[in-house]
Amino acid sequence: MSDTTATQTPPMGALLARWLPRAEALLIPLAALLCGLAVFSLFLLTLGKSPIDFYALIYKAGFSTAFSWQNTLSRVAPLLFAGLCVALPARLGLVVIGGEGAIVLGGLAAAVLGLAVVGAPPVIGFVVMAAGAALMGGLWIGAVGWLRFKRGVNETIASLLMAYIAIALMNHLVEGLFRDPQSLNKPSTAPLPEALRVGDMPIGIDVHWGFAFGVLACVISWVLMDRTTIGFAARIAGDNVRAAQVQGLPVGKLIIGFTALGGACAGLAGFFEVSAIHGSANGSLISGYGYTGILVAFLARHNPLAIIPVATLLAGFEASSGLIQRRMDLPDATILVMEGIVFVVLLLSETLYGRLAIFNPTFWEKKA
Amino acid sequence: MKRELTRRHFLNTTAAMGAATLAGAMMPGQARAASDLTVGFIYVGPKDDFGYNQAHAEGAAAVKEMAGVTVVEEENVPETVDVQNTMESMINFDGATLLFPTSFGYFDPHILEVAPKHPDVRFQHAAGLWSADKHPMNVGSYFGYIGMGQYLNGITAGYASKTKKIGFVAAKPIPQVLQNINSFLLGARSVDPEITCQVIFTGEWSLAVKEAEATNALADQGCDVITCHVDGPKVVMETAAARGAYVCGYHADQTALAPEKYLTGAEWNWAGVYTGMVQTVLDGGSIDNFVRGGLSDGFIKMSPLGPAVSDAARNQFEATKAEIMKGGYSVFKGPLKDNAGNVIAADGEAFVETDIALESMNYLVEGVLGSTS
Numbered sequence: 001m002s003d004t005t006a007t008q009t010p011p012m013g014a015l016l017a018r019w020l021p022r023a024e025a026l027l028i029p030l031a032a033l034l035c036g037l038a039v040f041s042l043f044l045l046t047l048g049k050s051p052i053d054f055y056a057l058i059y060k061a062g063f064s065t066a067f068s069w070q071n072t073l074s075r076v077a078p079l080l081f082a083g084l085c086v087a088l089p090a091r092l093g094l095v096v097i098g099g100e101g102a103i104v105l106g107g108l109a110a111a112v113l114g115l116a117v118v119g120a121p122p123v124i125g126f127v128v129m130a131a132g133a134a135l136m137g138g139l140w141i142g143a144v145g146w147l148r149f150k151r152g153v154n155e156t157i158a159s160l161l162m163a164y165i166a167i168a169l170m171n172h173l174v175e176g177l178f179r180d181p182q183s184l185n186k187p188s189t190a191p192l193p194e195a196l197r198v199g200d201m202p203i204g205i206d207v208h209w210g211f212a213f214g215v216l217a218c219v220i221s222w223v224l225m226d227r228t229t230i231g232f233a234a235r236i237a238g239d240n241v242r243a244a245q246v247q248g249l250p251v252g253k254l255i256i257g258f259t260a261l262g263g264a265c266a267g268l269a270g271f272f273e274v275s276a277i278h279g280s281a282n283g284s285l286i287s288g289y290g291y292t293g294i295l296v297a298f299l300a301r302h303n304p305l306a307i308i309p310v311a312t313l314l315a316g317f318e319a320s321s322g323l324i325q326r327r328m329d330l331p332d333a334t335i336l337v338m339e340g341i342v343f344v345v346l347l348l349s350e351t352l353y354g355r356l357a358i359f360n361p362t363f364w365e366k367k368a
Numbered sequence: 369m370k371r372e373l374t375r376r377h378f379l380n381t382t383a384a385m386g387a388a389t390l391a392g393a394m395m396p397g398q399a400r401a402a403s404d405l406t407v408g409f410i411y412v413g414p415k416d417d418f419g420y421n422q423a424h425a426e427g428a429a430a431v432k433e434m435a436g437v438t439v440v441e442e443e444n445v446p447e448t449v450d451v452q453n454t455m456e457s458m459i460n461f462d463g464a465t466l467l468f469p470t471s472f473g474y475f476d477p478h479i480l481e482v483a484p485k486h487p488d489v490r491f492q493h494a495a496g497l498w499s500a501d502k503h504p505m506n507v508g509s510y511f512g513y514i515g516m517g518q519y520l521n522g523i524t525a526g527y528a529s530k531t532k533k534i535g536f537v538a539a540k541p542i543p544q545v546l547q548n549i550n551s552f553l554l555g556a557r558s559v560d561p562e563i564t565c566q567v568i569f570t571g572e573w574s575l576a577v578k579e580a581e582a583t584n585a586l587a588d589q590g591c592d593v594i595t596c597h598v599d600g601p602k603v604v605m606e607t608a609a610a611r612g613a614y615v616c617g618y619h620a621d622q623t624a625l626a627p628e629k630y631l632t633g634a635e636w637n638w639a640g641v642y643t644g645m646v647q648t649v650l651d652g653g654s655i656d657n658f659v660r661g662g663l664s665d666g667f668i669k670m671s672p673l674g675p676a677v678s679d680a681a682r683n684q685f686e687a688t689k690a691e692i693m694k695g696g697y698s699v700f701k702g703p704l705k706d707n708a709g710n711v712i713a714a715d716g717e718a719f720v721e722t723d724i725a726l727e728s729m730n731y732l733v734e735g736v737l738g739s740t741s
Binding site: 061065071074184185283284287288322332333 | 442444446450462473495542571572727728
């Protein structure tokens with residue numbers, strides 16, 4: 001008897017060491033989410049509205065029926081890509097918040113390249129559009145990384161300011177050089193042919209292929225981050241740049257590479273918006289997905305796999321915004337207030353990591 | 369002919385509303401379930417923007433008063449897959465069968481994507497985009513000749529201006545906006561041919577900071593009457609009035625923002641249009657797919673004249689308005705050149721308000737200071 005316990009104890013300790021950090025990474029954000037929702041419920045009560053009705057409506061509008069799921073999932077794709085644009089550089093300790101710019105320019109590149117290859121087989125057309133969008137987004141955010149590494153320019157501010165430049169550039173080009181003369185009152189590029197429009201997945205609800213590719217991008221990013229030496233090097237550099245440099249890691253290449261990779265993801269979001277939704281590039285591309293992506297990435301603690309459920313949850317929140325306006329007579333900013341409160345509580349919860357005894361193996365070992 | 373039919377509907381609106389109230393009174397008193405028709409309104413910005421969206425929301429408010437009708441509304445809906453989901457949500461969750469997605473950018477691709485899936489739902493879009501050979505029959509479009517209102521604005525501006533310089537804060541150099549700018553100047557020039565109009569484009573439909581900067585820049589240059597074409601004219605009105613300039617409104621009534629300085633304003637009259645369309649559906653009829661109208665059709669109205677409008681201005685304003693009410697009025701008539709010297713209309717040539725050529729306007733007329741690119 002005592003023999004068996006003796007042989008079981010070491011694996012038990014290893015198990016704890018293995019699972020406790022994971023439990024910590026899951027439970028703290030989850031608790032933060034619930035706390036945030038609780039605080040928001042108080043806010044609703046001060047307005048004289050029922051939190052129960054509110055959350056019931058979120059469930060109804062976002063997750064209850066096939067249509068609700070369509071409503072939710074059709075919003076997820078750009079959030080996945082936009083979340084990656086924040087999460088990938090974040091592992092290097094960089095806070096990039098200008099994904100919106102890469103989405104907008106990626107969309108424009110896709111629209112223009114699509115028109116340039118009209119007549120080519122659709123497969124080639126899609127590859128050219130997607131590659132062009134990814135390249136455009138990669139160059140845009142990669143430039144932020146380059147500025148950071150070469151010139152020491154703060155990447156957060158640079159990326160935000162470059163998003164404004166990107167939007168102005170897109171407006172300028174869509175209203176000038178690339179404008180379809182037929183688009184009188186809404187300047188746009190010429191419409192893409194039907195063959196170059198990304199369709200819906202064959203799952204019975206109208207959700208385009210961007211969702212599948214977004215999930216794929218998250219999985220690939222996770223493998224890259226957690227299962228390759230490049231990802232390991234990036235995390236080292238993120239933890240301590242000096243140490244990484246002393247180890248001889250190519251910090252500059254890592255910084256530029258991962259910002260460019262994030263930008264490429266955002267560019268792909270632009271490609272899917274243009275090819276699956278809009279059919280041309282115009283001002284409607286500026287819709288704030290890049291900024292929601294920041295929230296997605298932080299909620300997911302920059303874990304590419306966690307981005308998938310988090311983006312789905314946030315998309316469900318946004319899907320319910322309309323029904324909440326209509327049924328509860330609350331302004332549309334209500335969902336934004338909720339997201340904001342959750343975000344703040346989440347940032348506060350960052351201080352809890354490593355401080356809670358229950359996530360410390362010794363706590364459990366003493367008990368055992 | 370189609371216009372004739374619609375116009376009759378609008379003239380009948382008041383009578384029809386009375387009848388509807390009577391019909392409503394006879395129905396059992398259940399609030400939501402009792403309604404015969406659920407109508408959804410979708411706005412791209414806030415309902416209280418003192419502008420484009422408020423004008424539509426005022427129309428929705430009038431529909432709300434109708435018996436047997438439930439109105440559902442959603443504001444700040446972007447022109448993305450969001451609006452497709454909002455339309456579907458109103459259809460699926462609220463049972464809406466008549467939708468008014470009011471922003472220009474909702475049409476292509478969003479309404480065109482959703483409408484074929486719901487042949488029993490009617491989609492009414494605010495812009496003149498529908499065409500029979502390209503678009504589904506359960507989609508309709510409607511719009512108004514609001515340039516006429518800017519022409520009347522220009523008349524009051526022409527009398528009020530001392531510096532002979534008036535100003536225009538514009539969003540984008542697109543045909544609708546250019547037509548408003550040109551109409552405003554031509555109205556002012558019908559009073560005094562010396563007047564010039566400085567235009568500043570902000571590049572966006574809703575960009576408060578730039579709108580304030582543009583208004584201040586116009587005031588700095590000596591413009592003493594200012595109007596605009598942006599989604600929410602609030603900033604322009606308040607800034608201009610604070611600088612001592614007179615203002616002419618756009619989209620909705622902005623008197624409250626500058627009671628002393630407000631001359632008049634070109635407003636949408638969606639209340640009349642929407643109640644007419646909803647009544648048509650309640651009566652079992654079908655709305656025409658392509659509807660347009662101006663002042664005489666009740667699509668457009670003018671804000672009440674402000675205290676700063678002189679008697680002479682009032683007389684010319686009323687006389688011109690009476691002419692426009694007869695229909696077939698021409699603001700754009702020869703001899704007319706653009707501000708680069710190209711001939712737009714030779715002597716004796718004229719474009720009536722309904723002329724399709726006006727809808728691809730790409731020039732600023734002589735006397736407007738500014739450029740389209």
